[in-house]
Amino acid sequence: MSPITIILWLILLGMIAWLVWNYVSVRRSAKFISNAEFEGKIHGSQLVDLRTPAEFRRKHILGARNLQIGQFKETLGALRKDKPVLLYDNTRGQAVARAVSILKKAGYKDIYVLKDGLDYWNGKTKEQS
Secondary structure, eight states, X not given: OOHHHHHHHHHHHHHHHHHHHHHHHHXXXXXXXXXXXXXXXXXXXXXXXXXXXXXXXXXXXXXXXXXXXXXXXXXXXXXXXXXXXXXXXXXXXXXXXXXXXXXXXXXXXXEEEETTOGGGOOSXXXXXX
């Protein structure tokens, strides 16, 4: 095997290891819950929409506040540590993983994620007319 092939394999294995680590750490830090469970937890929790402000204005879950992932660290002070945090984006992508990691490092304990994202949400929403 040539040195370039070995290097490419090592890079590929490193990327796979990083993806697995990211997946496992997010799963250990937050609970991914169904629409029904999520809806049941909204009352008394902090509901956070991680999408862009334009996406939020177009449609969001009733009662959510928009803390887009790009400024999540800076706006973290708006969330209380003594109340559960419910997160969602469109399809549970990298925004959720980053937000969960930031919340966990900041000492938040009760973190929940809408399993399939807003795209599959069947509860109450506020939509732009």
